[in-house]
Amino acid sequence: MSALGGRVAVVLLALWFALPLVPLGLWSVADRWPAGAALPTQWGWSGWQQAVAEGGLPALGRSAALGLAVAALATPLGALAGRALAWGRSRWHGVSAALLLLPVALPPFALAMGLDVLLLRLGIPGLVAVVGLLVAYAVPYTTYVLRSAYAVTDPQLEDQARMLGATGTQALRTVTLPVLAPALLAAAALAFLVGWSDYVVTVVIGGGRLVTAPVLVAAGASGLGNEPVVAVLSTLMVVPLVAAVLTAPLVARSLEASRTRR
Amino acid sequence: MPRAPARGGARLLLPAVVVTGAVAGTATVSVLMTAFGLLPLVGAPTPGAAAFVALGGDLLLGLRESLVIATLSTLLAAAVGMATALLLVRSAGVRRRLGALTATVLSVPHLVGAATVGLLLSGGGLLPRWLGVAPTAWPELVGGGWPVAVVLELAWKESAFVALVVTASLSRRLTDLQEVAAVLGADARQRLLRVTVPLAAPALLASAGIAFLYAFGSYEVAWLLGRAYPEPLPVLAQRLFSSIDLAARPQAAAAALVGITVALAVAALAVPLLRRWGVGR
């Protein structure tokens, strides 16, 4: 590929990835944007006021809580399974690995319906079912990330710590976990995303009584004339993640630096 | 004697397997029973395939619509994602600029993606405004005769996923193997076709497989951006499931069951293929 062709390709791909995000930025600060106008005719914050009035902040809080709950459960499960799959060997490994990846193939709407049907009969609170199902969907990702991280970590590192006098727990806490910290963080972030982004599971189980940020976005987007509030809520859903994505390398680097300095 | 921390016994797998197995297993069995009339909301069980018969042609049309959406969006995502990955591994400068963008797109929830693609592609959207096309003259990309916006949204998000997976699989060893290929006489084009592409193939296939399964089972994108009829399986199932008519529940479960079965069949077909290509090393 010529240098020019490469540059054109980069520009086209940048457009492909960036263009769909542009309407969010514009609509979130548009008070009036009549049909046909290329840019809003009146800029302002009414979308933000409306988003707050419609309960946007508590909804974002519920989404964050859901994401944190999923991350808190799916990360340790994935760490244990990842350690077993990378470092161990037993006749259950093959079938377990397949089972842990299975949720990737199962449509969430279908499983959510299956659980919702059972809620009344089994007396399980809807929130527990929502979190449980989302954890099942997050486990393939956390397991995969941590399995890869364990695979490139030498098990003898822990043995070495034991030979220097550390107990098993100390070896885990002072050697393995710090070494795996970046992977644990990445796995937790992916699991958080599963809870934070979910729409269909929360809507199907319990009939949408849990009003998360995606529920509000969907309600706005499926109607007419809600563009500013949809854009504001969407922006609020995206910005923390983008900030995390963009600062992650910096955080990782400073972690690395502080570790080498010690 | 203090016990060594378990290195990787089956014991450590148990929690994850139990949670996943319990949730997925219970839900699947419950869908199965509901679809065949064994788990009515009220009244006595009426075993049989009545729900499937009642849905009839809608079920097949829905399945076709889901497969079309998943296939087209996956092909597009794989092509764009692979092209992006090849550019990303080629130069650090591209990696800095385009890499952050793909990571951003990856973290956008699909529902938000659907909302913003709607604001971009609908008649009153950004694109017709910027291109100076009147809303009435603009093709019906959103909710029109073809699921254009649905496919584009899924391809947009999943292309970022494909790009990151392929880039990650290549970055470790590509430079070394490229140098070996060069000193063995391979020119730039041969290095691309005989080294880079085959090395990327397992990751490309795996990520495309996951993208296909996601698109096939995705509800919110088709619900927001798709046409009213025929509906893809998830939209059909959810409309029936939330219907006031309680008799529609077995029909919703029937649609869900078809979705589960087809998705598992696709996965079962894909896994041996991927294994042959050496995925999971």
Add this chain to the structure above:
Amino acid sequence: MTSALRLSGLSYRHPDSAQPVLTDVGLDLAEGRMTAVVGPSGSGKSTLLRLVAGLTRPDTGDVRVGDRSVLGLPPERRGMTMMFQKPHLFPHLDVLDNVAFAGRVAGRPRREAREAARRYLTLVHLGELASRRTRALSGGQEQRVALARALAAEPEVLLLDEPFSALDTELRSAMHRLLIEVRAALEPTLLMVTHDMAEAALADEVAVLVEGRLAQVGPVEELYSAPASVAVARVVGGFSEIGGVLTPAGHVSALGTLPCGAATVTPAATLLLRQETVGITHGTDPSATAVGTVVGTTRVGARQVVEVSVSHPRLPTAVVRAEVPLGTATRIGECVGLVVAPDAWCVPAAPAAGLAETADG
């Protein structure tokens, strides 16, 4: 004899470093011969190979294969190939297709390339592994496949970048035997980089690289008998360095006045004694060259190296190492006599080392 590869005036500096990696390196490789480049780590050995292969561009100098300069050519068109320290087998190809890679990219039909590859695979004694996946190979097998793959490229020059250093001792000597077989069968022109003198001894000629400059080029015997400088002697190893002055009568030091051959005419000169040419006798032996005190002993296999300190009222103390059979009774502090072979060798005193004339033939 025509020269297969000729390097002249090669210099290279990393873009973000003040210190050059290589300065004015020139080397001539005759067809079918093997040359080894030795040097301490960081001396620029691997960089030299990358410049030759075309993977890195030199700042100045030229690389000629046969009669033509290949400086403007990309690596794939230089008629050379390289074996790296790691085997770098292509994971998506089986063993035979790895070996057939060069034939395929040269445009040969698959069958033909695979048939040729099979011959090279047999040459490295791995004919039966042709259809294996590369991850099913052991480390030694991987490196043998990499050698077959490089040979199958039928290069005019084969570059070897410490290709056996990651293998254990036994595998390494097996690879050395294989290399001797391959040379007998194919007579390739070889340029190998190594930090191991035993490995360098496989070559017809050895070039010593010190701080990015070639310090000496010659047959390996010459490096042992007449190193050009203290730096070369340190790379070769096994020398005692005795500081002193060169006079018409010989080298004057704490050991006395010793007649010697010299690579120098400067008065300040370092006498280099190979440890295996120095013998030990009892302290009162009249045939002893000098008498000193044992300050240390180290066992090396079936031999031991004894360090003897010889002091002198006016001249600086000399420390001489002698390699003697295990069991030669010595205690630290014991007074012993040293017997030095008459053909000693002098070079310019250590700090002035740097660029002596290369003593090649």
